[in-house]
Amino acid sequence: MTASRPALTWCMRSALLAGALLLLVASSASADTILLKNGRRIIASNVVEDGDHVRYETPAGQMSIPKSIVLRIDRDNLGYSAAGSAASSAPPVSAPEIDPLRGTEDISHLVVHNDAIDFVYIAQVESAARSGAAAGNDKAAAAHYVAAQFLVSKGDTPSAIDHYRQALGFEPDSVPLLLNLAVLYLRQSQFTTALDPLEHAQRVSPDSADVAKLMGWAYYGANKMDQAVAEWKRSEKLRHDPDVEHALQKAERDKAEEESYREGETAHFALKYNGSSTPDLARGILRVLEDDFRDLESQLDFTPPEPIGVILYTEQAFADITRAPSWAGAINDGRIRIPVQGLTSVTPELARVLKHELTHSFIGQKSHGRAPTWLQEGTAQYMEGRRSSESAGPLLNAASQGRVPTLASLEGSWMSLSGNSAAVAYAWSLAAVESIVQNGGVSDVSRLLGAIATAPDTESALRDSLHSDYADLQQQTITLLRHEDLR
Numbered sequence: 068m069t070a071s072r073p074a075l076t077w078c079m080r081s082a083l084l085a086g087a088l089l090l091l092v093a094s095s096a097s098a099d100t101i102l103l104k105n106g107r108r109i110i111a112s113n114v115v116e117d118g119d120h121v122r123y124e125t126p127a128g129q130m131s132i133p134k135s136i137v138l139r140i141d142r143d144n145l146g147y148s149a150a151g152s153a154a155s156s157a158p159p160v161s162a163p164e165i166d167p168l169r170g171t172e173d174i175s176h177l178v179v180h181n182d183a184i185d186f187v188y189i190a191q192v193e194s195a196a197r198s199g200a201a202a203g204n205d206k207a208a209a210a211h212y213v214a215a216q217f218l219v220s221k222g223d224t225p226s227a228i229d230h231y232r233q234a235l236g237f238e239p240d241s242v243p244l245l246l247n248l249a250v251l252y253l254r255q256s257q258f259t260t261a262l263d264p265l266e267h268a269q270r271v272s273p274d275s276a277d278v279a280k281l282m283g284w285a286y287y288g289a290n291k292m293d294q295a296v297a298e299w300k301r302s303e304k305l306r307h308d309p310d311v312e313h314a315l316q317k318a319e320r321d322k323a324e325e326e327s328y329r330e331g332e333t334a335h336f337a338l339k340y341n342g343s344s345t346p347d348l349a350r351g352i353l354r355v356l357e358d359d360f361r362d363l364e365s366q367l368d369f370t371p372p373e374p375i376g377v378i379l380y381t382e383q384a385f386a387d388i389t390r391a392p393s394w395a396g397a398i399n400d401g402r403i404r405i406p407v408q409g410l411t412s413v414t415p416e417l418a419r420v421l422k423h424e425l426t427h428s429f430i431g432q433k434s435h436g437r438a439p440t441w442l443q444e445g446t447a448q449y450m451e452g453r454r455s456s457e458s459a460g461p462l463l464n465a466a467s468q469g470r471v472p473t474l475a476s477l478e479g480s481w482m483s484l485s486g487n488s489a490a491v492a493y494a495w496s497l498a499a500v501e502s503i504v505q506n507g508g509v510s511d512v513s514r515l516l517g518a519i520a521t522a523p524d525t526e527s528a529l530r531d532s533l534h535s536d537y538a539d540l541q542q543q544t545i546t547l548l549r550h551e552d553l554r
């Protein structure tokens with residue numbers, strides 16, 4: 068079992084992004100990251116330790132800070148390695164290991180053989196069950212269960228759901244069936260629908276920690292923090308699970324912060340904001356988000372099934388709650404979290420952030436949380452209206468020196484990247500997505516996302532949907548940048 072990470076996208080502030088790219092062009096000396104003891108990061112060049120001070124240069128000029136507040140200095144060699152986490156997004160908790168249904172081993176080779184489901188066999192087992200054969204219901208449920216598991220392994224979630232439902236027709240109180248079905252709904256962000264089998268499972272098995280764990284996930288996804296906290300507390304009481312403990316701490320922080328918040332709701336959004344934001348700003352944000360929603364719905368050919376949670380913070384609350392690195396301007400961890408300190412209306416910059424973050428929600432849900440980070444960030448930047456024209460020169464320059472990461476190395480989390488490496492990663496990812504759009508339109512991005520939801524990995528999805536691979540895509544990206552640079 069691998070530890071799960073919350074679905075998380077850190078989005079870089081655009082000012083920092085431009086600054087870091089400037090550094091990339093301006094100096095051949097590499098940029099460093101000064102990590103302070105309070106968790107803040109400073110991206111700088113020419114960092115020197117001088118007595119009890121650390122001096123450094125930023126685009127704003129030379130600076131000096133006491134060494135006593137510095138935790139360490141990361142010298143940036145612009146070396147990239149694949150980040151540790153397997154996927155850029157994952158649910159708030161992992162799915163528990165669910166016991167297999169009884170009797171499946173005996174018939175699994177009869178239900179699935181030659182890499183296909185034997186529907187004739189399933190029909191025979193079903194008719195035996197209907198005519199009252201001994202253990203007929205168990206066998207029919209097991210047959211559909213095997214078919215569902217096979218379809219999950221093939222990435223065909225809708226058909227798998229269908230088979231679990233048919234299995235439940237024969238064994239309505241089977242907890243493994245109910246939990247497997249719920250997990251598939253949860254993975255598709257259908258949180259309210261998932262509550263149905265979960266409530267049934269809780270009636271059958273009231274002391275199951277797994278059921279409570281999954282109910283917490285469903286409530287968390289549906290933005291019902293009180294109930295999420297209650298279920299995860301119950302789950303912890305029944306059986307300790309570090310995964311649940313972590314999710315519970317996070318949900319409790321959210322709940323405490325949001326207790327005094329006001330709420331606003333539209334067809335597709337559930338908004339929360341504290342007293343320092345005005346209702347006018349909240350209304351303005353909801354209006355912009357609704358417009359963005361319609362636009363993304365048609366561009367990405369997808370409609371998120373449930374309202375999306377949006378939370379507006381003061382700067383300090385944002386830093387406390389999200390524990391984000393200082394280069395992060397907003398975060399999407401399933402809910403869109405945005406610092407709006409001092410704003411009274413939707414500025415053009417805020418509008419870009421909203422579109423960017425909402426794009427993450429669409430991508431996360433359409434790809435079932437499996438989109439690689441480069442595709443997430445590249446598409447989000449593209450949708451907010453950013454283009455590669457300014458970064459083409461510095462990126463080509465970096466590429467010619469072998470200082471541009473491979474897209475494969477940018478699939479996982481970028482959390483460990485320094486600000487400067489992150490800036491390169493953002494610019495390179497945008498260029499890659501732009502090149503996909505230029506070749507086949509936004510519909511190619513949409514098809515790729517659909518393929519990623521079911522393909523075993525990103526490169527197979529690229530092959531299936533675009534008849535391309537990473538090498539092609541990177542070459543195509545360089546071609547786009549050369550073209551942009553000549554303009």
Ligand SMILES: [Zn+2]
Pocket residue numbers: 076077078079423427443444447
């Ligand atoms: Zn982002």
